[in-house]
Amino acid sequence: xxxxxxxxxxxxxxxxxxxxxxxxxxxxxxxxxxxxxxxxxxxxxxxxxxxxxxxxxxxxxxxxxxxxxxxxxxxxxxxxxxxxxxxxxxxxxxxxxxxxx
Numbered sequence: 001x002x003x004x005x006x007x008x009x010x011x012x013x014x015x016x017x018x019x020x021x022x023x024x025x026x027x028x029x030x031x032x033x034x035x036x037x038x039x040x041x042x043x044x045x046x047x048x049x050x051x052x053x054x055x056x057x058x059x060x061x062x063x064x065x066x067x068x069x070x071x072x073x074x075x076x077x078x079x080x081x082x083x084x085x086x087x088x089x090x091x092x093x094x095x096x097x098x099x100x101x
Contacts, residue, residue: 003090004075007067014064014077016093024097032059032079034096035086 006017014026033056044050059081066078070087078084088096 001072001090002094003072004093007075009064012063018094024094024100026093026096026100028064028079029059029062030100031064031077031088031096032062032081032083033057034099035077035083036088036092037083037086039083039085 003019004016005019006015008015009028010025012028014028014031015023016026017023059079061080062083063080064077065080068076068078070076074087074089075093076084076087
């Protein structure tokens, strides 16, 4: 499984070096906008309807203030706006690299 070997905050970006030697760079505002949390994306009920979530797409000035590994499968970022509930699975985070500006 592809996993981060190193993670650093560089300017307004999060830099990730992966176990295969590749590197990806994510603007902090982009990571906040793409948080996979229920607060951001909403939650599905038993019928598949999505409830909650936010329509906010831009988070100007929001920065990553810290992070924690979650098991061997995800990273939980902490943001300057207080958001910290999204679990960025390694596969999800790697896939986001192709969308990052």
